[in-house]
Amino acid sequence: MGDEARAGEGPDPEGPTARRMRRADRRAQILDAATRAFARTGFAATGLDQIAAEAAITRVLLYRHFDSKADLYAAVLDRACRRLEGSVGSDDFDEQAIPALLQAAAADPDAFRLLFRHAAREPEFRGRMDGLAAGSVDIARRNLAAMIPDGAWLDWAARLIPTLTIEAVIAWLDAGQPDPDRAADRISRAVHGVIDAASSPTRPGRNEGQVHI
Template sequence: MTPKLPRAQRREQIIAAAVPMFARAGHAGTSLDDVAASAGISRMIIYRHFESKDDLYRAAIQRAADDLGSAVGGELTDGSVRDLVNWASADPSAFRLLFHQAAREPRFQQDVEELREEMAEEVHRQLTGVIDDPVWARWAAQLSLTVTIEAVMAWLDLGRPAPEQAQVRIQRAVDAVLRSVRD
């Protein structure tokens, strides 16, 4: 018998079980039965909290995005790359869900694109005072974000070696993008 949990706590348990499964196998490769088994509940309990697998997938994406926002804060700072690497290291499934799986799922791609656009806009806001040409500032914002995300993904794929060195090296790659625009 599954122990009774408060509704909000059960919902969180289901999402927590779903994130790594969706990150590993994607939407199509993950069944609600898989999620239920991982959470130690029945499929019917999932339906008490989510209307469909799509609804659960969107909740998992939203959870990962919220956790990312909490980890890196609302503003770009000198420590943003460090914070992103630390978050990705602590929750690689959430990072992979956002920037690998969901970005490739046609029904959910727009959700992730909006998140990336918000992130790029924040980078762009920070760069407008540093880079005079607005077109190149936007280019640098997009490219530095892409470099950061792909560098973190590659680092995760390698097994997360030397996090402190990864932070420094990823920051250097971003700095190189910014230098290329300033020079």
Template sequence: MAAERADSDGVEPVKRMRRAERREQILDAATRAFARAGFAGTGLDDVAAEAGITRVMLYRHFESKAGMYRAVLDRACARLAGNVGSGNFDENSVPALVRAAAADPDAFRLLFRHAAREPEFRDLIDTLTAASTEIAQRNLAALLPAGPWLGWAARVIPAFTIEAVIGWLDAGQPDPEAAADRISQAIHGVIEAARPAGD
């Protein structure tokens, strides 16, 4: 049975959890809080309030706000890779990406909207972008001739796909069954646009 205890500063009783469970609870709360306002716009008090714990308890698990934010981003990347894969793109990739975004929209937005705009954490997005472009280039090489339009498509398709999924989340996740098909149709449009004239 979970015990409850009152913190020394008179805050509401806090449910006692195992360390790993508490850390996950904090990461969940931090994901929600950071997704609302980004790194700079979110204080540790915001995260503590979201988690229903004291700021002191945050410091038992994370040394700094930056360390917590990095842990949130790392977890989001790991979950995304676990759901979508990281070695290749195929017909299952877009549906898997849509499902992953729908399962944790805050983490998806945080990773691809906020972290992409925050210089201190931009390295993570730059690494994801480079890997996605390289994988797209490798996959598209079977469909498009070598040259600048292949490189263009390899850059555009991953960027478009992420923005399309974020746009779908922001629109309220309409027609989830057809969302991946619609995004895939648009990707095929990019591929067709990259084909040499007359092909």
């Protein structure tokens, strides 16, 4: 395992400050700590010693739950995906989808940023994130088909809207979560702007390639 090889068993693998916990609770604690650490410095720059320190446990104890850093990172992503699907659903976009997405992001900003901003940049996990993105496009296309005629502009909107929505939520997090009661409406208006652009014919008098302000 190289620098991620198992450390030797010490006399107190729980560490001097760690309290004994049920296995499931300890695993959740490690996942919470790993989410924070990975969101700060990324996969490559984050060591297991840093994660163990974040969780206030020893590296030995961490290895009782996860075999490697990659195993831990994959578990963090899997949990983030499950929680997001539980909050937002996995098939339909309706008027509750964006509020639910914002609520999920606000509940765990580190996991949201890790899932949608950082994980796609990690070569080991790019395939997993590409699959998630492709699934989002398929769902968007199916839901938009009733509003936008079949063709290139439907494909354009189906590819743009998931990216726009996620980036809008991340920008909202980065801005300090302003106006939380109306944030979903603001993002929804941006999404509907894409739908209007894709479904409406070009207005008379506008020439292709000419920019109008």
